Amino acid sequence: MTYETSESAEVSPTSRGTGSGLRSRWNKVPEVTAYFWVIKVLCTTVGETAADLLNENLGLGLTGVSLLMSVLLVAALVLQFRTSAYRPGVYWLSVALISVVGTLISDNLTDNMGVPLTTSTTVFALALAVVFAVWYRRERTLSIHSIDTGGREAYYWLAVLFTFALGTAAGDLLSERMDLGYWLSALLFALTIAAVAVAHFALGLNAVWSFWIAYVLTRPLGASVGDYLSQPAGDGGLGFGTVVTSVLFLAVILGLVVFLTVTRRDVTEAEREAAHTS
Template identity: 75%
Template sequence: MTADISEAVGAHGPAGTTPARPRRRPRRNKVPEVTPYFWVIKILCTTVGETAADLLNEKLGLGLTGVSLLMSAVLAGVLVAQLRTAAYRPAVYWSAVAMISVVGTLLSDNLTDNLGVPLEASTVAFALVLAAVFAVWFRSERTLSIHHVDSARRESFYWLAVLFTFALGTAAGDLVAERLDLGYSLSAVLFAAALAVVAAARSTRALGAVVGFWTAYVLTRPLGASLGDYLAQPVTDGGLGIGTVVTSVLFLTVVLILVVFLTVTRRDASGVDDGSPREG
């Protein structure tokens, strides 16, 4: 009899009270907080993506199509590992960003070099595809917040958007540096100035968090690529002539050091998402 009363009270609560709802299990965000470390590593990964894509295309002898297929297969494996993690893991996350940087570069290069698509057309096309990804993402999830990338579907939208930001940034960067003949160093200054404008607009709240973040994400791609090309390309082509091997190894080493630092310190970990709304 006592057991029956206890079970009844535990299931329905005391007379006249509302049963307690089970607490929702907290969800962990799968991407890092946007800190200065985030932007530094992102630009470095972008530079590695640009120089590594050129290096692989030159050294492997597989041709642009063969290298693209190989790197896409590697990216698929890294993304599977990322999607299977329960929370943000710096090593896995930034490996995915670095590989997407390579594949996004190759995606743009294939359109230009293999299919003969003008840079103006590919830039517009990638911008439209990216806008479509954001539209479907928002329609599905009602948010584009990077503070709530806490489900497989949201994370899939996130990585699809990242891929096309790299492809768009590659096409736009090549358009400015080569077609408009501004050169690598001047292009880097131009894109750095554009980023400064975005940062100023964010600081004055003239630009929303979501729009500001993704605009900066696109712009850091041609900035990093211009820096990489400036260091790696021959002096006769407007670079410093350091070469793709040295440039790739140098920047990749810095990325690895920073990723190890963040893994140990957790300086960019966002913690548990309790479901409360946050800007951006």
């Protein structure tokens, strides 16, 4: 499933001024291919199970784990911002960590502060809408094919953080508070993503909005899958546990990232040629 094909990637190695500073040499995010969506869903699953695993075993409490993972996320994003082009290892490390942090933010609000899931879901949705509004007003585009300045990259990662927090809250709201169960919630989100794909490819739904809607929906999809695999049978899961589920999915993510690093299947032809000649 590939979105945003109607807008070409901006890969010119020029540096010119914009409202957000000088343009970087290359786009800083991967092309939207099947690999992108597979790794994204895997990262969302790891975000759910790893957050539970760390909270249960580190002995730091939910707040302590949240602070630790936030520090690691900041370090990963510093590396990401310092790169001049998309690097699979750095990029997907940032996505995996932001998935964990987004889960922990939602869990803190629900478990530590007693904020209802309906409230947190609404707040995260509004926050994401504000980020999109400011991003579009400043840059006149929300396309991930043009994440080639510091400002656009900052908007992009802030939006990604809120999509993960929103997806966590919405997924928990459906699977737990509305008592749909994990597998039924996963099926519902998968069908909704399929409907978005049909609306885009068959009915002409805007490519950028199709991408971001699907991006939000993959978070609760992955979380529901993660909970279904890891939670005990008595709670509606298969009982594999957070350790087995997290390690398995992390291994698959690592394998795919290594594959993409070697093959460059998730970058444009121009970037592949530049990598060969540089």
